Amino acid sequence: MKNLKISLLLFFALFSISLSAQSTDEVYTGGMENAIAKMDTARTVRSIKQVRNQFDRIARKYSDQWLPVYYVAYNDLEMVYLNPQSEDNLNLLAEAKEKLNQLEKLKDVNKSELSTLWGYYYSALIVTDPATNGAKYYNDVLSNYKQAIELNTDNPRPVFLLAFFEQNLPPFLQSGKDFCGELKKSELLYLKEKKLMSEIRWGKGLLATLLEKCQ
Numbered sequence: 001m002k003n004l005k006i007s008l009l010l011f012f013a014l015f016s017i018s019l020s021a022q023s024t025d026e027v028y029t030g031g032m033e034n035a036i037a038k039m040d041t042a043r044t045v046r047s048i049k050q051v052r053n054q055f056d057r058i059a060r061k062y063s064d065q066w067l068p069v070y071y072v073a074y075n076d077l078e079m080v081y082l083n084p085q086s087e088d089n090l091n092l093l094a095e096a097k098e099k100l101n102q103l104e105k106l107k108d109v110n111k112s113e114l115s116t117l118w119g120y121y122y123s124a125l126i127v128t129d130p131a132t133n134g135a136k137y138y139n140d141v142l143s144n145y146k147q148a149i150e151l152n153t154d155n156p157r158p159v160f161l162l163a164f165f166e167q168n169l170p171p172f173l174q175s176g177k178d179f180c181g182e183l184k185k186s187e188l189l190y191l192k193e194k195k196l197m198s199e200i201r202w203g204k205g206l207l208a209t210l211l212e213k214c215q
Contacts, residue, residue: 028058028061028062028065029197031054031058032058032067032068032197033197034054035051035054035055035058035068035071036071036197036201038050038051038054039051039055039071039075039202042075042078044082045079045082045083045086048075048078048079048082049075049079051071051075052071052072052075052076052079055068055069055071055072055075056068056072059072064106064107065106066103066106066107066108066109066110067198067200069099069102069103069106070099070103070109070113070114070117070200072095072099073095073096073099073100073103073117073121074117074120074202076092076093076095076096076099077092077093077096077117077120077121077124079092080092080093080096080124080127080128081124081127084127084128085128089128093121093124093125093128096121096124097121100114100117100118100121103117110152110200111151111152112148112149112151112152112155112158113148113155113157113200115144115145115147115148115151115158116144116145116148116155116157116158116161118140118144119140119141119142119143119144119145119148119158119161119162119165120161122137122140122141122144123137123141123161123165125137126138126141138165138169138173141165142162142165142166144158145158145161145162145165146158146162149162154189154192155189156186156187156189156190156193156203156207157186157200157202157203159182159185159186159189160182160183160186160203160206160207160210161203162182163177163179163182163183163186164210166179167179179214180211180213180214183207183210183211183214184211184214186207187207187211190203190204190207
């Protein structure tokens, strides 16, 4: 009888832990899906900042998850691109770099997506001060996008971001790849992506805008 009681207590303890873990997963997933849905429609610095703060709250609560940290950095950079001359950009860029360095230490981080975001970060530095930062950081942009492609040839983001960045370089620094061909390649890769919360999925809007030049 005593052994039976111990077994029952152990069973209910394990069952309780299982339910708790399941509940935590559901809360995390629900919070991320809500934030991502808002991010998909954010078009102003104010709305992007609100989404960024939502991801930051999730990241603080679930410190072992890389995805919310990634989106904090991404939205910091989006605010920089939206207003390249803002006085807030130094802080936003510093924070984005801090989050990127944090991502380097997190397990299970998608290395291709991380390299893509590093390239996006260095490109943002150039956008804020092309005369000073162009020559200083252009190679960091190129190397990170190229590394992202090497790590995952099915990642559409570094493909079109690299092509777009090269378009603004002097001819002797360009790879010679067909601009529109690379954009269309990226478009096909987007069609292959799984529409899951755990999968990075930004960039389609910018790609669609760039593809208008290829009509």
